[in-house]
Amino acid sequence: MKAYISVDLEGLPGVSSLTMLNPGNTQFNRPVRVLTKLLNTVVDELSNHGFETIYVADSHGLMTNIDYLELDSRAELIQGYPRPFSMVTLLDSSFDAALFIGYHSAAGTIHGILDHTMSGRTFAEIKVNGEKASEFIINSLYAGEQDVPVILLAGDEHLGGEVEKHSPWTVFVPLKKGLSRYSAIYPGIDKVTEALREGVAKAVKKLKKGEMQPLKWEKPYRVELNLRDSLIADILEALPVFKRVDAYRVEFSATTAREMLGYIELVAHVGYGIDALKNSIK
Template sequence: MKVYVSADMEGVTGVVDAEDVQPPGRDYERSRVLMTEDVNAAVRGAYAAGATEVLVNDAHGPMRNLLPDLLDPRALLIKGRPKPMGMMEGLTPDHDAVLCIGFHARAGVLGVLSHSFMGHEIEDIWLDDHPTGEIGLLHAAAAAHGVPVALLTGDDTACDEMKAWDPAVATVAVKYAKDRFAAQLVPLTEAREAIESTTTEALRHLHIAKRNAAVRTLAVRWQSASVASHLTAIPGVSRRDDRTVVVGADMLQLYRMFNLFLRVCTAVTSNPPYC
């Protein structure tokens, strides 16, 4: 059994603030250890379920967060950026399951460190007119490969968001949101034990993912009209209004194109704010 892990940071055990997840935040280095240990718990659970290979993709921010010297030596690691498929880099139809570790709720939802990919630069995302964020897009991209998402860990709002997409996905809430930068934390030992045991159980009872190759429609509303304007230079991309772009394609092409959107946005918004 080949298992794929996409590891984000905002939903990691003990993390609640931007200082925890953005270098050079005062607690960022400590949070790298917390992130690595959450991933290790999932790796242990996967091998207990019979995994023969676990591939981990460092999917947060600079994508250089996980500490290789502390990572379970049985895990393979994809580190660094840019990556054409971003948070999904390395996933193939040969994988049997996806584990989402340390995920967060979408922009506009009152969850811990909630946002969609780029903080304030992205206001909303819709997939086939359904509001979505990182969780929904990852789930849809995995389904396009025919690979089921078996597990998600994060705060309770992220878990609820995944359950709304797919009730069959097992979830582990490692904290309970009190506000966007505050949470009631599950004790570290308890959280890691829950991640490990739930991973094992989820992989032993995998649900079937039906491959979806249909044309999907992605719409993204940006904070800046300048970003939307630049993106219309990409073939197939049109504007719904001054700040919203729309494109249709199969899901894997959409996901790759969306990662190109992020790189364009980074280039366009790299200047300091005018006001």
Template sequence: MIARLSVVVFFSLSVLHVQAQPRPRKVFISADMEGITGVVQPAQPGPEGFEYGRAREWMTAEVNAAIAGIRAAGAAEIVVCDSHGNGQSVLIDRLPDDVRIVRGFPRPLEMMQGIDESFAAAVFIGYHASEWSANAVRGHTISSARLLGVKLNGMEVSEGIYSAALAGQFGVPVAFVSGDRLAVTQVQRIAPAAEGAIVKEPYGYHAAMTLTPARGQALIREGLSRAMGKLGSLQPYRIRTPIELEVGFKLTIDAERAAFVPGLSRSDAHNVKGSFKDMTEITKLLQVLTSLELP
């Protein structure tokens, strides 16, 4: 009887021990290509470019470096959001098999699809600066073909700042960003505690002094390891709501058509503005405005 009771007690304690194990933290990685080490011209980020295949390899390796840095600090559930071009640039068969990947467009949260309140941190890999950043490599916001820029509550934003605001709506802080110097410093202005990896010094829209892919990956891995030590102290980037949105279009006819949308009005030939409830609402709207058929 005593032996049987001991077995029952041992089994019960074992079950309690298993149940008490903390769930691994969740980290969201949004990966773009223009800010990847070595990427400077359409030859790399565009499917027609002669180095596109190599750029996909560099991008995938930087995502893997980020995953390694995150997991150096302990177990983590990771979602990777492929946020470049058609959303199918990361070579998914080269990622760890327990990672989940968001692919393809359109999707409601664009570069941050898949994020929610359960994530401990957001990580931006291969990000670039905004349209109006002089000398930024491939600088643009949301659409390099259609938009002159995006302002939130009067502030010109890069995709990094935009994504940080979207993450902030869910209470998720930015822990890390990689890209050229301008891309990194723009994000760190609104998230000063975020770690960063500057993988190239920008000279212009199509020129930079870049590190080698191996060195860029090392900086990302080391930076993420440091960033994970800050979890719990990082603060989400929250912007005032309702949000005053201003969007600039390269084609005046795009601004003209955008002003047909309820809630938007034209402020001049190229710009429209309006007030919206939150970042989710704005993100869905911008996807529609940038996907209209070209005249």
């Protein structure tokens, strides 16, 4: 059996401050240790339940957060940014299951800890088919297009409502609960690792019983991007794929999840470029 693990940082316990999010930040070493411990727990449990091939996609920020020497050697590591399809690079129909670890709530979630979707600099909110979309939803639709079910989601408790509404077969393990954008409460690490082991075991059992499903929504996807800077919309409206709605919003449609994610990533990079341009003006 073959599993794909996409691991983010903001949804992990022990992470609540901007000082923890990127290399060079004063407390970055703390979440890296948490990430490694929880990730190795998941890899070990998957291996115990018959998964012989496990890919781990390092999926936060510059996507170089995992210490290769500390990762369980039974896993293969995908690292580096930018890369095609970001958090789900190389995820295809050869995988039996996907697991998303350390995921955070969607941009615009009340009390969501470090909430954002794909790019906090670029997007204030993303909607797909009229629904507020988190990275969990967008990446699950990509996986679903490959007929790969997301069997486990672990992260901010605020994601639980999305699982219940859109993907009730997915086993959800809350790792923390956002109290505000920059504060959260989380259980002790031993309780978290135990809950993850139990969650993985339950998810694999459901998978083997045929109770998991790929997430699939009606196509074409109708995507609305609420942007943080109107200059991004100024640039995008020159491209026929994007329809300008107002100063900060553009819309587009996509016939596949692959196309949708590709355009979202394109706009994110435009946003990064504009941010860099503004910061370079002296």
